[in-house]
Amino acid sequence: MTDPIYVELSHLVSRGEMLAAYDRATELLEDHPHDATLRFVTALSLARTGALEQAGAELANIDDAVMAAADNPRLEEDVAALRARLVKDAALTRTGKDKRRSATEASRLYEDVCRMYGSHFACINAATMAAIAGQTERATALAHKARSLVSHEPTGGLDEEESYWRAATRAEAALLLGELDVARAALREATLRSAERPALRATTRRQLRLICDETGTDAALLEELPVPAVVHYTGHRFTGTDVDQSALRGAVNDKLSAIGAGIAYGSLAYGADILVAEEVLARGDQLHVVLPCPVDQFVEWSVAPGAGDWLERFNHCMESASSVSTEPSHAPFDDPAMYVFGSRLAMGHAVIRAEVLTGAAVQLALWDGEDGDSEAGTASDVRFWRKTGRATEVVPCSHPDIPANRVADSAGPPRDLRAMVFADFHGFSTLDERQIPTFFESVMGALADSIDASGDDVLYRNSWGDGLYLVYRTVSAATSGALAMQRTFGALDLNRLDLPEMGLRIGVHAGPVYAGTDPIRREPSFFGTHVIRTARIEPRTPPGEVYMTASSAALLALDPVPGMIPEYVGHIDTAKDYGAFPMYVLKRR
Numbered sequence: 001m002t003d004p005i006y007v008e009l010s011h012l013v014s015r016g017e018m019l020a021a022y023d024r025a026t027e028l029l030e031d032h033p034h035d036a037t038l039r040f041v042t043a044l045s046l047a048r049t050g051a052l053e054q055a056g057a058e059l060a061n062i063d064d065a066v067m068a069a070a071d072n073p074r075l076e077e078d079v080a081a082l083r084a085r086l087v088k089d090a091a092l093t094r095t096g097k098d099k100r101r102s103a104t105e106a107s108r109l110y111e112d113v114c115r116m117y118g119s120h121f122a123c124i125n126a127a128t129m130a131a132i133a134g135q136t137e138r139a140t141a142l143a144h145k146a147r148s149l150v151s152h153e154p155t156g157g158l159d160e161e162e163s164y165w166r167a168a169t170r171a172e173a174a175l176l177l178g179e180l181d182v183a184r185a186a187l188r189e190a191t192l193r194s195a196e197r198p199a200l201r202a203t204t205r206r207q208l209r210l211i212c213d214e215t216g217t218d219a220a221l222l223e224e225l226p227v228p229a230v231v232h233y234t235g236h237r238f239t240g241t242d243v244d245q246s247a248l249r250g251a252v253n254d255k256l257s258a259i260g261a262g263i264a265y266g267s268l269a270y271g272a273d274i275l276v277a278e279e280v281l282a283r284g285d286q287l288h289v290v291l292p293c294p295v296d297q298f299v300e301w302s303v304a305p306g307a308g309d310w311l312e313r314f315n316h317c318m319e320s321a322s323s324v325s326t327e328p329s330h331a332p333f334d335d336p337a338m339y340v341f342g343s344r345l346a347m348g349h350a351v352i353r354a355e356v357l358t359g360a361a362v363q364l365a366l367w368d369g370e371d372g373d374s375e376a377g378t379a380s381d382v383r384f385w386r387k388t389g390r391a392t393e394v395v396p397c398s399h400p401d402i403p404a405n406r407v408a409d410s411a412g413p414p415r416d417l418r419a420m421v422f423a424d425f426h427g428f429s430t431l432d433e434r435q436i437p438t439f440f441e442s443v444m445g446a447l448a449d450s451i452d453a454s455g456d457d458v459l460y461r462n463s464w465g466d467g468l469y470l471v472y473r474t475v476s477a478a479t480s481g482a483l484a485m486q487r488t489f490g491a492l493d494l495n496r497l498d499l500p501e502m503g504l505r506i507g508v509h510a511g512p513v514y515a516g517t518d519p520i521r522r523e524p525s526f527f528g529t530h531v532i533r534t535a536r537i538e539p540r541t542p543p544g545e546v547y548m549t550a551s552s553a554a555l556l557a558l559d560p561v562p563g564m565i566p567e568y569v570g571h572i573d574t575a576k577d578y579g580a581f582p583m584y585v586l587k588r589r
Contacts, residue, residue: 009041014161015286016199016357018045019568019582020323026570036067040079047085048199049356051567053587056086077117084109084122088129092210093589103133111142120149124169127176128207131214143176161200164193168204171225175211180221187224198227198262202357209358222358228262228285230354232347234381235272235366235397240308242400245275248366251395252279259362259393265290265350267342268298268314270306272366272378272397277317286322290349292342294326325349327511327551328529328579336376337415337512341551343381344417348554351388355557361390366397388558415512418459419478419552420531421470422538423485427502428466435499439466442497443489450488454481460526469535471526475510475555479564482506482546483588490544503543508586509534510552536574537583546586547572553584563588 005028012021022045025038032038039062046055062079084106091102110126113119127142150166150173171186194200205222212219256279263286267273280287291298295318303314318324327341347363354361363385367378374380378399382392431439444463451458451470457477462469472478489504511530518525533549541547548556553566566584573580 006037009038013041013045013048014197014199016202016353017322018049018199018356021045022568023570023582036062036072036075036079040075040082044078044082046568047082047089048203049568050089050565051569052086052089054567054569054585055082059083059086073117077113077119077122080113080116081110081119081122081125084113084125088125091129091132100133103129104135107133107135107138107142114145114149118149120146120169121165123149124172125207128172128211131176132210139176143173147173160193161197164190164197164200167193168200171204172207172211175208175215175217175221178215180217184221184224187221191225194225198357198359201225201227202359205358226260227357227359229260229360229362230350230357231256231259231261231264231266231280231362231364232350232385233264233266233273233276233280233364233366234343234378235276235395236368236378236399237269237271237273237302237306238398238400239270239306240310243398248272248275248395248397249279252276252364252366253283255364255393255395256280256283256285259360259364261285261362261364263350263353263357264288264364265346265353267291267302267346268317269302270310270314274310274313274317276364276366277321278313281317281320287317287320288349288353289318289321289324290342290346291324291326292338292345294328295324298326325550328533335414335512336374337417339376340380341417341512343376344384344558345551345554347381347385347388348557351390351557352554363390363392364395365392366395368397368399369394370399384558413514413516415514415528417510418513418526419472419475419508419510419555420513420526420534421468421472421478421482421506421508422535423468423470423482423504423506424538425466425502425504426543427500430500430502438497439499443492443499446488446492447485450484451481453484457481460524462525471513474559475508475552476559476561478508478510478552479546479548479556479586480561482508483564483586486544486546505538505541505543506546507534507537507541508546508548508552509537510549510555533574533578533581536576536578537572537581539575540572540583548584548586550582550584565589 009021009025012024022042025041029038043055043058046058059082067076087102087109088106091099091106094102107126107129110122110129113122114126123142124146127139127146130142131139146169150169167186167190171183171190174183174186205225208222209219264280265288268277268289277287303310351361365378365382367382370379372379385392451461454477457473458470459473460471472481486504494501509530513526513528513530515526537547548566556566565587567587569583569585571580572583
């Protein structure tokens, strides 16, 4: 391994691109399976996204032999601190006595790290968790100790990140000690030391918010350490002569500055999308392109019709973007559901990123202000975003009378955005003939009752052998239903039923699908590319788990279910060589 690789990973982590850091580290581990630094980055990346169980599993791979080979005391300290962090994060998901007990354990682990390495970072974490545990005197003593460690450590040769953490430690100690002016001054210093490092600030903001909540301190203090806003952008299509693009650019840049934007998610259709993307890139901000279909298909329908130089501008944005994501649907025609899907995905990814950074998610719309009942388009995007309770900043933009997109001769029925669930039982094939009736009566019967509890949110249900195929109205309903099925199955006593050990595995995905009539069963059904994709996920899901795609996780972010957490697990190869896709495991806390 070479230093540039570690620099690349550090850059991704500090910018808050945790999933990209995890994917890159995992890729490098294929050639360097015993590299302790790579193992650490995989665990740290997952921990910062809230994927605690997955982070713990990755951290378990860093055994004594791996650490001995690394011969890196700083890495040893970081690994020990991350073990304490996982206990801390788990404590914060609990309440009452359980929370205080776990916080005490986390504080003890951090103090052990401090004792072994003399770390101010571990010491201040020990202090904060002592405060969460209700141990006020101990928290005060540890806060004083952390501040002393910072003041007595040598300052020569410090890099920017270490200088940042020292300032952050002074701020946290001051906040624990009730010295708010000192805390504000330290946060201003930390801000100067963390340019282009929003993830560092997010970690500190999250920690300080804990203290504010515990002590009743006004959390406005955190604005001394700002993080960039994340923007979802949308707008009307226009050609080169329909609007004054120069004036629009100025207005867009003013809005981005006023929002405090640093990261943007959206599409790249000709007109407003490309113009905003160009301004984002010109500012040096991150651009994340989200397309609802393959690139060549998108260009045919949403770029080429604009004529002029739009294709050249599209290609420049694609080449300069921080990331580009596409969906594998090859619809034979240009239907509204595809654009609704793409817009919702961009919105969801923006919301997830903002939550990771502890910042705001804001919509920027180049819009004429005219509402309507259209299923897709700028007005629809604004209407949906505002329903989530988030703000929309509008740049007035005329809506030229552009001919409707070309629709292929093979155009079929419209599609609807739905959530699909496929499930089956690992171990079903071990049943003997005598056990099969019991399985269907007791196991499938119990699951049927669980599915019934979702009521009208279940639009379709089917089964064959041990397989289940369900279609739900929304992702939130599908994920709630999937976890309910796992709970129902987990409560069954298979031994009492004289059934062998089995595991229920469930895959969840969402996308535009056709609603029609099954010609064989002579009943309503749903079909399409996204149904097939869901079916390919389920066989790769571990028994007892619910796996969901990144697209369904993004849609869930827009309509979250309290206590339901999608935890990233990386790119997973799907069944029948259907491709590898980023996947999440669904957990309830």
